[in-house]
Amino acid sequence: MRRRLAFRIVALFLGLLLGVQVITFALVQRSIDHNARELLGASLDLGEQVFRRLLRQSATHLSESTRLLAADYGFREALSSGDTETLVSALENHGERAGAGFSIITDAQGEIQAGTRADVKEMANLVKRAIERADSTEDPGASGLIVPVGKQVHQLVAVPIRAPLTIGWVVMGFQLDERLVRDMKQLTDMSLVIVTRTHSGGWQAALSLLDETAQQSLLSQWMPAASASAASGANRMSFDLPHGLHVARLHPLGDSVQTPVYAVMLRSVDEAVAPFRQLQWAILVLNGIGVLAFAIGSAVTANRITTPVTTLTRLATRLARGDFDAPIPPHGHDEIGELADAFESMRQAVHRREDEIRRSGLTDALTRLPNRAGFTLAVREAVARAVAQNTGCAVVMLNLDRFRHVNNVLGTDAGDQLLQRVARLLREGLSEADHTVARLGGDEFAILLRHGNVDDALAVSRQVQKGLEATIDLNGSTVDLGAGIGIAACPAHATDDANLMRRAELAMHHAKQAQTGHAIFRPELDVKSDAALSLLGELRQAVEHREFRLFLQPKVCLQSGRVVGAEALIRWAHPTRGMVPPGLFIPFAEQSGFIRQITSWLLVESMRTWRMCADQGLTLQMSINLSARDLIDPDLPARVGALLHEHHVPPSAMCLEITESAIMDDPNRAQQTLEQFHDMGLQMSIDDFGTGYSSLAYLKRLPVHELKIDRSFVMNMHHDAQDAKIVRSVVDLAHNLGLKVTAEGLEEGAAWGLLGELGCDIAQGYWIAKPMPAEHLPAWVAGWVAPTLHTEVDAAASI
Secondary structure (H helix, E strand, O other): OHHHHHHHHHHHHHHHHHHHHHHHHHHHHHHHHHHHHHHHHHHHHHHHHHHHHHHHHHHHHHHHHHHHHHOOHHHHHHHHHOOHHHHHHHHHHHHHHHOOOEEEEEEOOOOEEEEOOOOHHHHHHHHHHHHHHHHOOOOHHHOOEEEEEOOEEEEEEEEEEEOOOEEEEEEEEEEOOHHHHHHHHHHHOOEEEEEEEOOOOOEEEEEOOOOHHHHHHHHHOHHHHHHHHHHHOOOOEEEEEOOEEEEEEEEEOOOOOOOOEEEEEEEEHHHHHHHHHHHHHHHHHHHHHHHHHHHHHHHHHHHHOOOOOHHHHHHHHHHHOOOOOOOOOOOOOOHHHHHHHHHHHHHHHHHHHHHHHHHHOOEOOOOOOEOHHHHHHHHHHHHHHHHHHOOOEEEEEEEEOOHHHHHHHHOHHHHHHHHHHHHHHHHOOOOOOOEEEEEEEOOEEEEEEOOOOHHHHHHHHHHHHHHHHOOEEEOOEEEOOOEEEEEEEEOOOOOOHHHHHHHHHHHHHHHHHHOOOEEEOOHHHOOOOHHHHHHHHHHHHHHHOOOEEEEEEEEEEOOOOOEEEEEEEEEEEEOOOEEEOHHHOHHHHHHHOOHHHHHHHHHHHHHHHHHHHHHOOOOOEEEEEEOHHHHOOOOHHHHHHHHHHHHOOOHHHEEEEEEHHHHHHOHHHHHHHHHHHHHHOOEEEEEEEOOOOOOHHHHOOOOOOEEEEOHHHHOOOOOOHHHHHHHHHHHHHHHHOOOEEEEEOOOOHHHHHHHHHOOOOEEEOOOOOOOEEHHHHHHHHHHOOOOOHHHHHHHHHHO
C-alpha cells in the first residue's frame, strides 16, 4: 500500500511538473519570437535615430565650418567688389581645410557668382534648393541637403553672408564617405547602404561596406521590397542576402523626385535571434535536469510520507499564527520524528526569511542605508523617546543639486556611483549610536539625530555641506555637488514623526528655492499651519488696507552716469511689526500662490508711478520681478496689456525680470509667456544670471534684452580676480548676443570704475542708492551727480 501511495504521489507531481514545463516552454517560445521581433524593430528604430543624429551632427559641424568663411571680412569685401579671383581662391583654400568636395558662392538671390567646379553653372538648381533649405530653418542640424552629384552623394550646406544684410550665400558640398557607414556599424551593428537612381533609371549602391555580391542581391530585390513596404505602411523591408536574411528600414534623404536618395539600414535576423536560440537550448537542458531532480526528490519524499501527522496539528497551527520563537520538540526516530524535524527546519528557515524580508523592506538596495520606511520607524521611535523623556531629537533632510544633470550627461551608472559615494560621505564622522543616515529615494537623503536640537542639527548640516564642497571624480569626470538642506527638531517644530519629517522636507525645499544652502523650519513655510494661515490672512488684509509700499532702487548708465531706470521693490508696512522686508513674506507668498496678487499690485503701482514721473518730465524704465508662478499664469499678458493701456505707459518703459530658476521650472510654458510679452513690446531681463543651471543653448532662444549679473559676483570683484573674470565673460557673452548687461550689488566706488572698464552697461546697488519710497525718486534723480568713470577706474586699479 505504501508503494502504491508513493507511486501515485510521484506520478501525480511528475505529471504536473511535465505539464507545467511543456506550457512554460511553449510560452517561452512564444515570448522569444515576440521579443526577437521587438528587438529587430527596436534595433531599426535605434539605427534610424542614430543615423539622423549623425547627419544632424555632420550638418551642424559643416555649417559652422562654412560659417567661418562667410564671416570673414575680406571674403565679404571680395564679394561686394565682385573680385571673382579672390573669391575662388578663398573657396578653394577654405574648402580644402574643411574637407569640402566643392564650394560655390552666390549673390543674395541665389545666382552663382563663382565656384570650384568646372560645371558649377549646371548645379544652379541644387544650389538654390540648398539655400532654400538653409533659409527655411534656424537649426544648423536641419539645414543640410543630401543630393547625388555624379556617382557620389554629397551633403550640401548653405550659409548666408551678411554685412549686416544678406549679400550672398556660401554653399559647400561634402561627400558622404565610408566614415559615416563605419560609424553606423560601430554604433548600432547595422549595415548602411546609400541607394541612388542612375541616369538610365536603375538603382545603384552609392555608398556601402557590403561586398559586390551582396550589393547586387540587394539591388535586385529593391523594387519588390519597396513595393511591399509601401503596401503594408510599416516602413520595414526584407532582403535575402548571401549571408542571411536581413530586415531593413528605409530612410529618404533627398527631397527630389527625379534624383531620389535613400538610406537603407540592414539588420541581420540570424544575429538578432542567435542569443534566443542559445536560451532555448539552455531551457531544454534545465528542464531535463529539473524533471530528473524532481522525480528523484518526489520518490524520496513520497517514501517518507507514510504516517498521519495529526500529532503535529497543534504545532502547525502555532506556526501559522506566526509564533516562530518556541522550538518544536523531537518526537523520536520514526516517521513522525522525521516530520517533526522537518517542521523544525521549516520554522527556522521561515523565521530567517521573514527577518530578511523585514530588513530588505526597510533598506535601500543601492546604498544599503535605511529607506524611507526604515527611516520613518527610526524617527517614530526617537520622537516617542524624546516626548516621553522630555529630551529632543532632530531631522536633517537634504536634496542633491545637479544630480539629474549627472544622470543625463554621465548616465545612470554614474548616478548610482555618485549616490553610493554620497552615502559613504554622510556616514563619515557620525556615530551609528546617535545618528541614522537614510536614503529616502532618488537624490534625497536624511539624517536622524536621536539626541539633539536645532544647534546640533545645524552643526551636522555644516559638516555635510563642507563634505559636499569637495569635487568628486566619476570615471574621469569631475562632479561638483551641493545640496539644499532642511532642518526640523522635536519638540520645537513637531511632536510626531509625520509632521517632523514633513516640516524638515518643507525647509529643504525652501533652502533649494532660496539657494541658501540650509534652512530651519519656520511656521510660515507650512501652508497648513496656523501661523501660515494667519500670515496668509494678514497678506490679504495688507492688500485691502493698502499696507504695501512701493520702493525703487535707481539704475545708472555706467558710461554716461545718467539714471536710466529703477527696479520696483515691495515693502510691507505692517501695523504692528513695522516695515517687513520681502524676504520674510515673499517665499511664503510664492509657496501659497498669493504671489500673483502681489505681482498684480506691483504692476499697478509701478505703472502708476511711471506715469507720475513721466508727467514730471522724468522718463525711466521700470523693472519688475516675476516669479515662477507668474510665468505659468495664462492671464498675465492680458492683464499687463490692459494696465499699459489704462495708465498710458509705452510697453518699452517696462522691463520684466525673470530668474533662471523660474524659467527652468517649466521652460516651454515660460518661453510661450515671454514670447507673448516680447510681441507686446515689453523689455525682458534674466535676473541673477550665473546662479542657475540653464543651458546657454536654451537661453539664447529666449526673447530677452538684458542679462543681470548676480550680486554674488559683483560685490567682491575688485578683490577677487575670479569674480572679475566671470563678470567680464558674462559681459562679453551678452554683448555678443546683442544684450545689455546690468550689474547688481554695486556697494563700493572701486567696483563702479571696474565695471565701466569691463564694458558693463548699467549698475545698481547701495553705493549708488538704497531702495527708496517711490515718491522720493524724482528728487533723488534731480540731485544725483555721477562720479567720473576714469577716476573710479584709477581707484579700482590701485586696489
